[in-house]
Amino acid sequence: MADMTPSSTGPAPAVRTVTLIVKPGCHLCDDARQVVAKVAAETGARVTEQDITRDAALYDRYWEQIPVVLVDGEQHTFWRVDEARLRAALT
Known part of the structure; x- marks a missing residue:
């Protein structure tokens, strides 16, 4: 018989990836x-x-926007990085 006890830990949260294009x-x-x-x-x-x-x-796509920040592969921002906005996107 399978154990039906709920897990107290649950799945581990996925690690977010920030890519900086420079x-x-x-x-x-x-x-x-x-x-x-x-x-x-x-x-x-x-x-x-x-x-x-x-x-x-990358050159063709982002040359005029450097630096570019991607969060999990999606463009988050370019030129200037707002610390609070990036933190909010990652939490």
């Missing part, structure tokens, strides 16, 4: 990197970074 020598990218790192550390999100100069598709 280019070399970009001061706004440096600013965004700091905000993303801080909020990700607070929320447990995973951070990945992609260099727009190494990917033609």
Whole structure:
């Protein structure tokens, strides 16, 4: 007979992923990197970074918006990262 006792732990929450799309020598990218790192550390999100100069598709799509922040693959913001807005999107 199967155990029908409810689990007190339940499924583990999915880890959110923040992707920062940047280019070399970009001061706004440096600013965004700091905000993303801080909020990700607070929320447990995973951070990945992609260099727009190494990917033609990213270059074509985002060149005029750098830096770009994606949350779980969806565009969240570009140019300036609002710390409170990013935190809200991750919680």
